[in-house]
Amino acid sequence: MQPYDMEMGAGTFHPATFLRAIGPESWQAAYVQPCRRPADGRFGENPNRYQYFYQFQVVMKPSPDNFQDLYLDSLRSLGIDPLVHDIRFVEDNWESPTLGAWGLGWEVWMDGMEITQFTYFQQAGGLECYPVMGEITYGVERLALYLQGVEDFRHLTWATVEQQTVTYADVFHQFEVEMSSFNFNEANVEALFSQFDSFEGETSRLLDAGLPLPAYDYVLKASHVFNLLDSRHALSVTERQRYILRVRALSRSVAIAYFNARKKLGFPLASEETRAFVMEALPDES
Amino acid sequence: MRAEDFLLEIGTEELPPTSLHQLMTSLQDNLCQELQQRGFVHGETKAFGTPRRLAVIIKELAQWQPDQKIEKRGPSLKAAYSDNGKPTKALLGFARSCQVENPDTLEQLVTDKGEWVVYRETRPGNSIAHEIEGIINKAVGRIPIARRMRWGAFRTEFVRPVHWVVALYGTDILDANILGQQSNRYSFGHRFMHPDEIHLASPDQYVQLCREASVIVDFEERRALINEDLKQIAERFNARIDPDQELLDEVTSLVEWPVVLTGSFDEKYLKIPDDVLISAMRKHQRYFHMRNQQGNLLARFVAVANIVSKDESAIIQGNERVISPRLADAAFFFHNDTRSSLARKVEQLEQVVFQTRLGTYYKKAVRVSHLAGQIASLLDTDVDCATRAGLLCKADLVSDLVGEFPDLQGVMGAHYAKWDNEPPEVCEAIRTHYYPTAAGADLPVGKLSSSVAIADKLDTLTGIFGIGQSPTGSRDPFSLRRQALGIIRIIIENSLELDLQDCLEKASDQYPSRFDIQEVYQYIIERLTHWYQEQGIDNDVISAILRSSAGITDLSEADRRIRKLQAFRHHDRASDLVAAHKRVANILKQVSGPPQVEIDTRLFEHEAEGELFQAIILAEKAFSNTIDYQERLLILADQQNHIDRYFDDVLIMSENADIRQNRLAVMRRMRQLFLLVADFSLLQN
Numbered sequence: 001m002q003p004y005d006m007e008m009g010a011g012t013f014h015p016a017t018f019l020r021a022i023g024p025e026s027w028q029a030a031y032v033q034p035c036r037r038p039a040d041g042r043f044g045e046n047p048n049r050y051q052y053f054y055q056f057q058v059v060m061k062p063s064p065d066n067f068q069d070l071y072l073d074s075l076r077s078l079g080i081d082p083l084v085h086d087i088r089f090v091e092d093n094w095e096s097p098t099l100g101a102w103g104l105g106w107e108v109w110m111d112g113m114e115i116t117q118f119t120y121f122q123q124a125g126g127l128e129c130y131p132v133m134g135e136i137t138y139g140v141e142r143l144a145l146y147l148q149g150v151e152d153f154r155h156l157t158w159a160t161v162e163q164q165t166v167t168y169a170d171v172f173h174q175f176e177v178e179m180s181s182f183n184f185n186e187a188n189v190e191a192l193f194s195q196f197d198s199f200e201g202e203t204s205r206l207l208d209a210g211l212p213l214p215a216y217d218y219v220l221k222a223s224h225v226f227n228l229l230d231s232r233h234a235l236s237v238t239e240r241q242r243y244i245l246r247v248r249a250l251s252r253s254v255a256i257a258y259f260n261a262r263k264k265l266g267f268p269l270a271s272e273e274t275r276a277f278v279m280e281a282l283p284d285e286s
Numbered sequence: 287m288r289a290e291d292f293l294l295e296i297g298t299e300e301l302p303p304t305s306l307h308q309l310m311t312s313l314q315d316n317l318c319q320e321l322q323q324r325g326f327v328h329g330e331t332k333a334f335g336t337p338r339r340l341a342v343i344i345k346e347l348a349q350w351q352p353d354q355k356i357e358k359r360g361p362s363l364k365a366a367y368s369d370n371g372k373p374t375k376a377l378l379g380f381a382r383s384c385q386v387e388n389p390d391t392l393e394q395l396v397t398d399k400g401e402w403v404v405y406r407e408t409r410p411g412n413s414i415a416h417e418i419e420g421i422i423n424k425a426v427g428r429i430p431i432a433r434r435m436r437w438g439a440f441r442t443e444f445v446r447p448v449h450w451v452v453a454l455y456g457t458d459i460l461d462a463n464i465l466g467q468q469s470n471r472y473s474f475g476h477r478f479m480h481p482d483e484i485h486l487a488s489p490d491q492y493v494q495l496c497r498e499a500s501v502i503v504d505f506e507e508r509r510a511l512i513n514e515d516l517k518q519i520a521e522r523f524n525a526r527i528d529p530d531q532e533l534l535d536e537v538t539s540l541v542e543w544p545v546v547l548t549g550s551f552d553e554k555y556l557k558i559p560d561d562v563l564i565s566a567m568r569k570h571q572r573y574f575h576m577r578n579q580q581g582n583l584l585a586r587f588v589a590v591a592n593i594v595s596k597d598e599s600a601i602i603q604g605n606e607r608v609i610s611p612r613l614a615d616a617a618f619f620f621h622n623d624t625r626s627s628l629a630r631k632v633e634q635l636e637q638v639v640f641q642t643r644l645g646t647y648y649k650k651a652v653r654v655s656h657l658a659g660q661i662a663s664l665l666d667t668d669v670d671c672a673t674r675a676g677l678l679c680k681a682d683l684v685s686d687l688v689g690e691f692p693d694l695q696g697v698m699g700a701h702y703a704k705w706d707n708e709p710p711e712v713c714e715a716i717r718t719h720y721y722p723t724a725a726g727a728d729l730p731v732g733k734l735s736s737s738v739a740i741a742d743k744l745d746t747l748t749g750i751f752g753i754g755q756s757p758t759g760s761r762d763p764f765s766l767r768r769q770a771l772g773i774i775r776i777i778i779e780n781s782l783e784l785d786l787q788d789c790l791e792k793a794s795d796q797y798p799s800r801f802d803i804q805e806v807y808q809y810i811i812e813r814l815t816h817w818y819q820e821q822g823i824d825n826d827v828i829s830a831i832l833r834s835s836a837g838i839t840d841l842s843e844a845d846r847r848i849r850k851l852q853a854f855r856h857h858d859r860a861s862d863l864v865a866a867h868k869r870v871a872n873i874l875k876q877v878s879g880p881p882q883v884e885i886d887t888r889l890f891e892h893e894a895e896g897e898l899f900q901a902i903i904l905a906e907k908a909f910s911n912t913i914d915y916q917e918r919l920l921i922l923a924d925q926q927n928h929i930d931r932y933f934d935d936v937l938i939m940s941e942n943a944d945i946r947q948n949r950l951a952v953m954r955r956m957r958q959l960f961l962l963v964a965d966f967s968l969l970q971n
Contacts, residue, residue: 042618047611062439065449068299082478086591086601088540089300089337093433104435104446106300111604112571112589120437120447131439151607236637274439 001031006217007224009037010096011057011137015216018099020061021124021133022255023262024278025269027061032140036224038187038231041180044173047152048113051179052172054140062274063120063134071108071118071136079147085110094119098223098247100126100255103135115142125255126248131274141168183231192234196225196243203250212257219250288349290456292328292414293489294422295341295473296464297450303337303539307505309429309445310335314342316425324417325351334493334503336542338477341503343489347455351411358384359395360403377403414455419462422453426465442466450474457488475499476542478593500594501542509538512590515546516574523548525576525584530568537572541592548576549602553585555613558620559701565691566616571609619686627706628699631681638683641764644749644797651680653796658741660792665782667733668711675715675738678703682716696720715739722772729776736776740784743769744793747810752794752801756809770813777841786810787839811838818848826969827852833965835958850915851964859923860969866926867966869933870957874950876939881954882947889948894928894935901928902955909962918963929956 004014011033012018020027033055041051058074060067068089072082080087089106094117096102105119117137121129144156154169199222206215226243229235235243263282267275294317301309314333321328321344329345360366360380366389368374373381373389381389384405395404426444434443442448442465453460453469462469472483473496480499486492496503502511512534520527538544555563560583567573573587589605635648644650655676662672682688682699691698700717704710715738718730730739750756750764757766777784790803815828831838831847838844854860890896901924908921938949960966 042615046614046618047607049611049615063437065438065447081596083593084595084597084600085604086593086595087478088592090540091300091302091304104433111591111601111608113604113608120435122435130436132435132437134437145607146604151610239637271439 001029003031003033004220006220007036008033008220009223009227010035011055012096012099012101012135013220013223014057015213017057017059017133017135018101018124018251019213019216019255019258020059021101021121021129021135022127023259023267023270024130024274025061025262025267026131026271026274027059027133027269030056030058032056036227038179038183038227041176041183041231043180044154044169044176047154048142048145050141050153050172050176051183052175056138056140058136058138059133061133062131067134067136068118071116075110078143080110080143085146086112089118092117097244098226099124099251100248101251103129105135110146113142115139115146125258126252127255127259130278183228185232187228187232189229189232189234192225192229192232196222196229196246199225200246200250203254207253207257210257210261212254212261215250215257216254219247219254222250223247289328289346290349290458291489292344292347292460293341293452293454293486293492294344295334295339295450295452295492296426296448297339297452297474298444298448299446300337301335301340301446301539303536305432305445306335306337306539307535309431310340310342310505312429313340313425316428317342317344317421320421320425321347324421325354325411326414326417333505335505335539336501336503336508337540338542339473339501339503341452341492343492347414349414349455351413351417353411354409356405356407356409358405360384360392360405363394363401363403366403380405415458415460418453418455418460419464422462422464440466452486454486454489473499476501476593479543502544505538508541508544509534512538512544512546515544516588519546519548519588520576523576523578523584523586525578525586527574527576527588530574533568533572533574537590540572541590543592543594545591545594545598546588547591547598547602547605548586548588549606549609550586551606551609551613555610555617556583556585558613558617559698561694561697561701562616562620562687562691563613565694566612567609569691569693570612571605573605573609616687616690619690623682623685623687623698623702624705628678628681628702628708629706631684631702632677634684635680641749641753643753647680647683650745651677653793654679654738654741654745657745657793657796658738661737661741661784661789662734664784664788665733665737667737671709671711671734672715672737672741674708675712675719675734676741678708678712679716679719679738679742711735722768722775724768725771729779731780733780733782736780736782740773740776740789741793743773744789745796747773747806748790748793748801748803749797751806751809752797752799756805766809767813770810771817773810774814774817774841778845781842783840783842785839786841814838814841823848823852824855827855830964830966830968833961833968834963835961847915847964850919854916854919855969857919859920859926862926863919863923864966864969866929867922867957867960869929870953870960871965871967873938873953874957877950882951883954885951885955886948889945891945892932892935894932895949895952898925898928898932898956899952901925902952902959905959909959915963922960922963922966925956925959 001016014033016029016031034052035055036052038051040049042049088109090109092107094103094105101124103119103121107114108116108118119135121133121135123129141153148156150156154167154173156168158166158168158171199218203215203218206218226247310333314331318331326348328347331342331344334341361376366374366377377389380403381392386392386405392403393406395402431445436443437447444465448465448467450472451464451467451469452471452473453462454471459469459471471486473486474483475481476499484495484499486495493503502508516527563583564575567575567587573589576584576586576588578584587609591601595601632651635651636646638647640647640650655673658676659669659673662669679699682695682702685698687698688695696717696719700713703713703716711734715735718735719738719742721728721730721739730736746764746769747766750766787807790807794801794803818828819825827848831844831851887899905921905925909918912918940946
C-alpha cells in the first residue's frame with residue numbers, strides 16, 4: 001500500500017494497521033509511512049533521531065506461526081547476515097495511550113541498535129484483538145546506516161546522479177532545523193488549542209453521521225496537534241494526561257463505530273471460522 | 287517400580303528477561319506440586335531457562351501413582367433405611383453417585399459418634415503417561431505471568447507464543463497437548479548458529495546436546511560465564527566493573543550463548559555526570575561500565591552479545607554507533623535542564639500533581655521544606671540548609687533527564703543544585719533524600735541529610751494516611767511500607783534523638799486540615815515490629831517495651847531498651863523478675879475504681895509490708911541515680927524476694943476497705959516502677 005497522506009507519529013496510525021487490527025477480518029499489508037514526532041527534533045544534530053523519518057510497516061492478521069522467521073528472512077534479503085551481526089528480540093511492550101492500544105513484543109536489536117518494533121496486538125481502541133494482528137515496523141533510516149556503513153543520518157546517500165551524491169542531509173537537514181525550531185518555539189499554542197477542540201468536535205459530529213473513516217482522519221489531526229502542544233511544553237502533567245484521555249476517547253468511539261460498520265457488511269474479509277466465533281461472542285442485538 | 291528421568295521443555299519466542307528466572311523456577315515448583323498431589327514420587331529436580339525455552343528435569347520419576355484408597359461417607363444408618371428396612375431416597379442417591387447398583391452391598395462405618403453407610407474402593411494408581419497432560423497444563427497455568435498474550439487465531443494464552451514442547455520420560459515421549467503444541471522429542475538450537483532440530487533420545491542428553499547446538503540451557507552456568515568474562519575484560523583494561531546483580535541477571539536472560547565484548551565512545555561525553563552516563567548505558571543498552579583504579583569512568587562499555595560472530599568487529603562497531611547518539615541525547619537533555627535553575631524548576635512543580643487531594647509537588651516541596659527545618663532544629667543541625675534542600679529536593683522531577691531516566695531522581699537534583707552553586711550540604715541532602723531506596727540499601731549520612739529524608743517520608747505517610755489511602759495487602763502505590771521502614775532505619779541506625787509522635791504531629795501541622803496521626807503511628811510501629819522480628823528479636827520483648835511508661839516514640843532509646851531486654855531475658859534472673867511482675871500485674875487486673883495514690887504506712891500490719899515499701903523507695907532512689915537500663919533491670923530483679931515474701935505473708939484483698947486500698951496502692955507503685963523499664967508481665971516464660 002501507499003503511505004497515508006496525513007501527519008502521524010507512527011505507521012501504526014495508518015488505517016491499514018489501526019483500523020484493520022479491529023474485528024475478525026484477515027488482513028495483510030506493507031507500506032512506507034513518513035512519521036512526525038515533534039518532540040524528537042534535535043535540529044538535525046543527533047545522528048539517528050529526527051522529528052521526521054520513515055517507517056516501513058508490515059502487518060499480518062492473523063499473525064503467522066513463522067512470523068519471526070519471515071522477518072529474519074527479510075533482513076537477510078536486505079543483506080544483513082545474522083551470523084555476523086548480533087540480532088536479538090528484546091522485550092518491549094508497546095502501548096499507545098492515545099489509541100487505547102497495546103501489544104506484547106520486542107524491539108529488535110542489531111548490534112545494540114533498535115532497528116525494528118515487533119508487536120502482537122492485544123487491544124486496539126479499547127477492543128480486544130481477535131485474531132491477533134502481528135506488526136513489524138522497520139526503522140528505514142537506521143537500517144540504511146548499516147547497509148551503507150555510515151554513522152549519521154546526514155551522511156546517508158539518498159541518490160547518486162551522474163557520480164554526484166545527494167545525501168540525506170541535502171534532502172532533509174534544513175527541514176529538520178526549521179521544523180525543530182517550529183516544534184519547540186514557534187508553533188502557535190493558542191491556535192493549536194483551538195484546533196484541538198475543533199478536531200475533537202468534528203470527530204464526534206462525523207461519528208454521529210455514521211462516518212467512522214472520516215472521523216478517524218480527525219482523530220489523526222487531533223493527535224498530531226496534541227504532539228505539537230507537547231513539544232511546545234504547553235501542557236502541564238495533569239493537563240497532558242487529560243488530553244491523552246480525550247484523544248483516547250475519540251479513538252475508542254471510532255474503533256467501535258468501525259467495528260459496527262464492518263459488522264454491518266458481514267466482516268467480508270474474515271475466515272468462516274473466526275467470523276462465526278466472533279459473531280457468537282457478540283451480545284444479541286434484538 | 288520403574289522410575290525414569292523426565293524432561294519438559296517449552297520452546298517459545300523470546301521471553302521477558304526480567305521474569306525469565308521466576309518463570310522457570312515457578313514451572314519447576316508447580317510441576318513438583320502437581321506430581322506430589324497425585325502421589326508420583328521423584329528425585330532431584332532442576333530448572334533451566336533461556337530466552338527461548340523453559341525446561342525442567344525431574345530425576346527418577348515414578349511410573350505409577352500408588353493405589354488410592356477411597357472412602358466416601360454416605361447418609362447415617364438412620365437416614366439410610368426407613369422404619370421397614372427399605373433403602374431411603376438418600377441412600378439410593380448416594381449409591382448412584384458411587385455407581386453402586388445394590389445399596390445393600392455398601393459397607394457400614396461404626397464409630398462412637400454414630401453409624402453411617404460408607405463406600406470403599408481401592409483404585410489402582412494411574413501411569414505418568416496417563417496423567418502427564420493434566421499435570422503439565424495445571425503447572426503451566428499457575429505460572430505467574432504479569433501480562434498474558436494471544437497470537438495468531440488461537441485462544442491459547444502464554445507469556446509469548448509457543449513453538450515446541452518436549453516431554454520425555456526415559457526414552458519415551460509422553461503424549462500431551464501443551465499450549466497448542468503436541469509433545470515430541472525435538473528441541474531446537476541457537477536461533478542463528480544452530481537453527482536445526484535437536485533429536486533427544488532421553489533427558490540425560492539435554493544439557494549436552496543443547497550445548498553442542500550453541501545453547502547453554504543452565505541459567506547459573508551462563509551467568510557464571512558472563513561474570514568470568516567481565517572480570518577478564520576489566521583486567522585487560524586495568525579497570526574494575528561495578529558489581530550489578532540485577533543487570534547481570536538481565537543479560538543472562540537475554541542470551542543463549544553469551545559473548546562479552548567491549549567498545550569505546552568519545553571521551554568528550556565524560557563531561558556529563560557519571561550517573562547519567564551509567565544510566566544511559568545500563569537502561570537503554572544493558573551495558574556494564576568500567577572505572578579505572580582512581581574510580582573514574584572509562585570511555586568504554588561492556589556488552590553481552592548472543593553470538594560467536596563471523597566478524598566480531600562489526601558487532602563492536604555497531605554498538606559504538608548506538609551509544610554515541612544515546613549519550614548525545616543525554617548531553618542535550620543535561621544542557622536543556624541547566625538552562626533554568628533548580629529554584630525556577632520549583633515553580634514548575636505547581637504543574638505536577640503529587641496526589642489529587644494533597645495537591646501539587648510544589649505544595650509538597652513547601653511542606654517538606656518547613657518540616658525538614660523543624661527536624662533539623664530538633665537535631666541541632668543547620669536549619670537553613672535543611673529548609674533549602676527540602677524546597678529544592680523535588681524540583682528535578684520536571685527536568686528532561688529525570689523524564690528520561692526516572693531512577694536518577696534526587697541524583698540529578700543534586701547535580702543541578704551543584705550547577706546552581708547551592709552549598710555542598712544542600713546538594714548532598716537532595717541527592718539522598720529518597721534513601722533508603724530498598725530494603726537494606728544505603729541511608730542518608732549525617733543529621734542534615736537525615737532530616738530532609740525523614741521529612742519527605744513523614745510528609746507522604748501523614749498525608750496519604752490522612753486521606754484514608756493506607757496500604758492494603760499488596761496495594762501500596764506510594765510505597766509507604768518502604769518509607770515507614772526508611773524512617774525507622776534512618777532514626778535508629780543514624781542514632782538520632784527524635785520523638786516519632788512529635789515528628790508526626792509536626793508533619794501533620796503542615797497540612798491545612800490537620801490529620802490524625804494515630805493510625806500512621808501504629809503503622810510505623812507495625813513495620814518496626816516486623817523489622818525487629820527479622821533480626822530475631824521476640825515479639826513479646828517489643829510489646830513489653832511498647833507498654834512501658836515511655837512507650838516507643840523515641841526510637842533510638844527504645845532500640846537500646848529492646849536490645850538490652852532481649853539480651854536480659856536469657857539472664858538467670860529474668861524469669862524471677864517476670865514472675866514477680868506478673869503477680870503484681872495480676873492482682874491489679876482484678877480491681878477497678880479510682881486508685882488511691884497516697885500510701886499510709888500506719889495501715890501496714892505485716893513486717894513484709896514495711897519491708898517491701900522500703901525496698902520500693904530504695905529502688906526509686908537507685909533509679910534516680912542511674913539511667914543505665916541494665917542496672918535498672920538488676921535493681922528490679924532484686925525486688926523479687928520482697929515481692930514473694932509479701933505475697934506469702936499478706937492478703938491484699940483484705941476485708942477492711944482502707945487496708946485493701948492501701949495495699950493496692952503499694953502494688954501500683956511497684957508496677958509503676960516496673961513500667962519505667964518494661965511491662966514484664968507481657969514476657970512469655
